[in-house]
Structure formats: structure tokens, C-alpha cells
Amino acid sequence: MKTSEGIKALGLISGGLDSTLAAKVLMEQGIEVHGLNFSTGFCSNDQRRALGRAGEEPHRLRNEALRAGADLGIEVEIVPVEKDYFGIVVNPKFGHGAHMNPCIDCRIFMLKKAKDRMDQVGGHFLFTGEVLGQRPMSQHLAALQTIEKEAGLEGLLLRPLSAHHLPETIPEKKGWVDRARLLAIAGRSRRGQLALAQTFQIAEFPQPSGGCCSLTDDTFSRRLRDVLDHQVPFEPGTQDPVLLKVGRHFRVSHQVKLVVGRDETENQFLERLRRGRWCFEVPDAGSPLVLVQGEPDDELRKLIAAIAARYSSRRSERLVEVQASKDERSEMIRVAPAADTFLEQCRI
Amino acid sequence: MGFFCPIPIIKTNARIRGMQEGETLEVISDDRVILVDLPNWCRGTGHEYLGYLEDEREIHLFVKKRGRKASPSQGKERESLK
Structure with a gap:
């Protein structure tokens, strides 16, 4: 049967x-x-x-x-x-x-x-x-x-x-x-x-x-651990996990981290998330979009500007003008590009 | 629009459950991979994939609700309605 x-x-x-x-x-x-x-x-x-x-x-x-x-x-x-x-x-x-x-x-x-x-x-x-x-x-x-x-x-x-x-x-x-x-x-x-x-x-x-x-991936896991350690708002099922796959990530203080786009596609993705957040870029140059999570003070904005300058096409210039903006607010910051040794210290 | 896999398929599944057999569902997406995923989903579930139309970035796909299993070959080929 x-x-x-x-x-x-x-x-x-x-x-x-x-x-x-x-x-x-x-x-x-x-x-x-x-x-x-x-x-x-x-x-x-x-x-x-x-x-x-x-x-x-x-x-x-x-x-x-x-x-x-x-x-x-x-x-x-x-x-x-x-x-x-x-x-x-x-x-x-x-x-x-x-x-x-x-x-x-x-x-x-x-x-x-x-x-x-x-x-x-x-x-x-x-x-x-x-x-x-x-x-x-x-x-x-x-x-x-x-x-x-x-x-x-x-x-x-x-x-x-x-x-x-x-x-x-x-x-x-x-x-x-x-x-x-x-x-x-x-x-x-x-x-x-x-x-x-x-x-x-x-x-x-x-x-x-x-x-x-993605949880078996070393880089993704390190970034997720950082999110949890620093209580960054994170909602599964949204763009938040995708953001951990995108760009270069740097933590510049307990409250502030940034994501640096590596190419046009990543810049476009970050652009979609810029509302309500600080963004940095070098005008009139090959520039990444740098998206900031957290609220940077004046000193941190200079630091982030230096990182944006480092990844722009003007990285070899002594001083670079970087535009920092958040919604309607915008300012220009003149900085020297960040040194690679510093970047390695704060890379996630 | 603005959703990526697997959300459009989950939404399609939820919506089609409430429909009558023979009714047609229009799915609008801007994720091009849905041109592969939706026909595959139809082949598995037995719903009839009718094809798609493109309007700039929008893709309009059409699915007829069926109550029985289709053969594995049904809907295998992508087909533009244009």
C-alpha cells in the first residue's frame, strides 16, 4: 500500500x-x-x-x-x-x-x-x-x-x-x-x-x-559589532544592513561614524540616505560622498572633511576645500587631507 | 517601487491570496531582477505569468491567479508584452 x-x-x-x-x-x-x-x-x-x-x-x-x-x-x-x-x-x-x-x-x-x-x-x-x-x-x-x-x-x-x-x-x-x-x-x-x-x-x-x-563575512561582522557596541540605530529589513556592506567605514568618536563611498554606485546609494544627516564632498573634483552617522561638532567636522579630501582626486594637494552639508545647512571647510596612518586607526 | 528582493515577491504573494481565481494582478517594480524572480515564482506556485511592460524605470508585470499547479515549464521564458 x-x-x-x-x-x-x-x-x-x-x-x-x-x-x-x-x-x-x-x-x-x-x-x-x-x-x-x-x-x-x-x-x-x-x-x-x-x-x-x-x-x-x-x-x-x-x-x-x-x-x-x-x-x-x-x-x-x-x-x-x-x-x-x-x-x-x-x-x-x-x-x-x-x-x-x-x-x-x-x-x-x-x-x-x-x-x-x-x-x-x-x-x-x-x-x-x-x-x-x-x-x-x-x-x-x-x-x-x-x-x-x-x-x-x-x-x-x-x-x-x-x-x-x-x-x-x-x-x-x-x-x-x-x-x-x-x-x-x-x-x-x-x-x-x-x-x-x-x-x-x-x-x-x-x-x-x-x-x-553576510554574518559569515569578516568585514560585515566587524561593522555590525561596532553598531551594537556603539548603539547605532539599526533596523533589520531596511537599508541599515545594506549600509554595512557599502563603502569604507571609520569611527571618529563614540557617537560619530562615517561611510565613504568607493564608486558612483555607492555614492548614489549613500545619497539616498542623506536626509537629516551630515554629508561631505569635495566640489569640482572626483570625490566620494561621505555620509555621517551621529552629530559631529566643529572639530569632528574638520576631521571628517580631511578624510573626504584624502579620498578625493585632490588628495595630493596641501589644502582642499570640502563642502559639509546637512539638509538646508552648508559650510566650506579648508583642510589638509588625512594621513593614511590616522585612517588606519579609526577604520572599522 | 523602491523595494528589493524578496519584498516584492512577499507582497505579491500576500496580495494574490486575497484574489479570485482568474483575476489578474499588476505588480509595479523598479528592481530589474523581478523579471527573473516573478516568472520563477509563478512556475513554482502555478499562477500564470502573463508578461511585462516597461515605462522608463517602472516595470509593470502581470500575473493571473490560478488555483492549480502548473507544469514546471510554464512561464519559464521572459516575455515582453510590447
């Missing part, structure tokens, strides 16, 4: 090869699959899109989860979780990885949300594309078990790619899923997945690159 009929599984679909294969393995058994993709606000692909760099090929910036859903012929529902998610970024129960990435808490968070969705839509179990031993922090056996337990999903979370290395789950025990047709992939090699992709004729998938999470 076919017991998979009418059985619905919800899975975390990133659009990468592993989650695509996990979905496909279940679909081959007649399971109805519904994909979930959580929008955390820290996807570097989304941030690149928000920056709007001219000439970027749209296909390179597409949402891979939606592309995977299209290729599989299943709905992938994008769920916005930015504000809730930020809580675990700031204070993860299981700590951060090498940078600001709270990998274990992230999985628990997403699986809890997925469980809620499963209950809403009448799903029977959850699945992920996790592979035992693939990632050092979140995919070793103890971590997989912790994640399952903390998410309140004991027995209801199937990892089809590594199922033979893991205890039998409820969907297998009940006969919804044939354990014999699940897999025994483990470790960091991609050979098993690539062979399976060939079997299923899955040709299109992004190359594995450790994911597109």
Missing part, C-alpha cells in the same frame, strides 16, 4: 543543491513538498540588489530559492523574519561562529518557524538538506540532535541526504517515507550530491560557497 499519499512535507529551501536534492528525493516518493525560505535581512545577494549596481546581470542576482521552486515545480514561500531574527544575531544561546553567524540558533529559529507553518498548513513533517559533517558548527551529529530537540521537532525532522547515518524518524516509522530510498551522504565532499543531481537531471544550481549569509 502506498502510504505517502496525502502526506505533506515542508522543507527549508535555500536554492542550493542540497536542499533541492532533499526535496526531490521526497517528491520521488510521492510526498507533496512545500518549500520555505526565510528572509533574515542578512542575505548578501539581497543586499547587492538593494545597492543597484549598474550592469549587473539580473540572472546573477536572482533569488535561488524561487529558481529551485520553479525547477522542482513546487511553491517556495518566502517568509519575512528580519526583526525576530535579529534577536538571535545579537544574543544567540549557542554562541556565534567565527564571525557574527549564530549558525545553531539560526537553524533552531528557522525550524521553529517552519514548525509553526507546518501546523498552519496541515503538514506532516519537516525536512532539510543538511548533510552530516558538512559544516563544522551546525552539521555535526551532536549539533543536528540539539537543533532538532531545541526546535521541538524530535522525530519530525527528516534529513533525506544523511538519513542512513541518523536515527529513524516518525515519517519513516509510519511508512510515509521509504527509508531504503533515502541516502547515506556525509562529509564535505560533494561527490554524492553531484552524482544524485545527475541522476535527477538537475543541472542548474549555485556553486557551494558557504552560503550567502
Whole structure:
């Protein structure tokens, strides 16, 4: 008797090869699959899109989860979780990885949300594309078990790619899923997945690159840590995370930091955020736009002007005129370009 | 307008849920990647992607609500209505 009929599984679909294969393995058994993709606000692909760099090929910036859903012929529902998610970024129960990435808490968070969705839509179990031993922090056996337990999903979370290395789950025990047709992939090699992709004729998938999470990026994490340490207003799901990806960042006092655009696209992005903020630029020269967060006094404005001059085309001149403006207010400041040794002291 | 992925898709999904089958939704965006994402979303959900029109920076995309799953090939190609 076919017991998979009418059985619905919800899975975390990133659009990468592993989650695509996990979905496909279940679909081959007649399971109805519904994909979930959580929008955390820290996807570097989304941030690149928000920056709007001219000439970027749209296909390179597409949402891979939606592309995977299209290729599989299943709905992938994008769920916005930015504000809730930020809580675990700031204070993860299981700590951060090498940078600001709270990998274990992230999985628990997403699986809890997925469980809620499963209950809403009448799903029977959850699945992920996790592979035992693939990632050092979140995919070793103890971590997989912790994640399952903390998410309140004991027995209801199937990892089809590594199922033979893991205890039998409820969907297998009940006969919804044939354990014999699940897999025994483990470790960091991609050979098993690539062979399976060939079997299923899955040709299109992004190359594995450790994911597109900005929180695993050294520079982004350092800037986010600075934001938290100095209580800079920060709202996930807005342009604030994008700003951490843009330009050169310098902290010139506890209350004041600045972002220096590196090219025309970044200057245009900063321009959109200038309302209510001080901005500095060198008129009639190749100049970055320098956006200030916080309220600089007279001395700090001179310092920021010197930094703007340093990154302008007049950097080799002894004195440079810099325009500082905030809304209707504007002033000219004549300064010597900042020395590189000083810049290194305040670079974030 | 002014929103970037995945917000336009989230908004589209929310809006289309309240519509009747056969009704058409017009999505207006200035994010060019939506020309890839919206057809993909339609292929996954089974809604019918009808194509798009461009008006300077604005892109107007049209989706007909469908109640059943479409084949994976539906809406695969981008199609301008011009």
C-alpha cells in the first residue's frame, strides 16, 4: 500500500543543491513538498540588489530559492523574519561562529518557524538538506540532535541526504517515507550530491560557497559589532544592513561614524540616505560622498572633511576645500587631507 | 517601487491570496531582477505569468491567479508584452 499519499512535507529551501536534492528525493516518493525560505535581512545577494549596481546581470542576482521552486515545480514561500531574527544575531544561546553567524540558533529559529507553518498548513513533517559533517558548527551529529530537540521537532525532522547515518524518524516509522530510498551522504565532499543531481537531471544550481549569509563575512561582522557596541540605530529589513556592506567605514568618536563611498554606485546609494544627516564632498573634483552617522561638532567636522579630501582626486594637494552639508545647512571647510596612518586607526 | 528582493515577491504573494481565481494582478517594480524572480515564482506556485511592460524605470508585470499547479515549464521564458 502506498502510504505517502496525502502526506505533506515542508522543507527549508535555500536554492542550493542540497536542499533541492532533499526535496526531490521526497517528491520521488510521492510526498507533496512545500518549500520555505526565510528572509533574515542578512542575505548578501539581497543586499547587492538593494545597492543597484549598474550592469549587473539580473540572472546573477536572482533569488535561488524561487529558481529551485520553479525547477522542482513546487511553491517556495518566502517568509519575512528580519526583526525576530535579529534577536538571535545579537544574543544567540549557542554562541556565534567565527564571525557574527549564530549558525545553531539560526537553524533552531528557522525550524521553529517552519514548525509553526507546518501546523498552519496541515503538514506532516519537516525536512532539510543538511548533510552530516558538512559544516563544522551546525552539521555535526551532536549539533543536528540539539537543533532538532531545541526546535521541538524530535522525530519530525527528516534529513533525506544523511538519513542512513541518523536515527529513524516518525515519517519513516509510519511508512510515509521509504527509508531504503533515502541516502547515506556525509562529509564535505560533494561527490554524492553531484552524482544524485545527475541522476535527477538537475543541472542548474549555485556553486557551494558557504552560503550567502553576510554574518559569515569578516568585514560585515566587524561593522555590525561596532553598531551594537556603539548603539547605532539599526533596523533589520531596511537599508541599515545594506549600509554595512557599502563603502569604507571609520569611527571618529563614540557617537560619530562615517561611510565613504568607493564608486558612483555607492555614492548614489549613500545619497539616498542623506536626509537629516551630515554629508561631505569635495566640489569640482572626483570625490566620494561621505555620509555621517551621529552629530559631529566643529572639530569632528574638520576631521571628517580631511578624510573626504584624502579620498578625493585632490588628495595630493596641501589644502582642499570640502563642502559639509546637512539638509538646508552648508559650510566650506579648508583642510589638509588625512594621513593614511590616522585612517588606519579609526577604520572599522 | 523602491523595494528589493524578496519584498516584492512577499507582497505579491500576500496580495494574490486575497484574489479570485482568474483575476489578474499588476505588480509595479523598479528592481530589474523581478523579471527573473516573478516568472520563477509563478512556475513554482502555478499562477500564470502573463508578461511585462516597461515605462522608463517602472516595470509593470502581470500575473493571473490560478488555483492549480502548473507544469514546471510554464512561464519559464521572459516575455515582453510590447
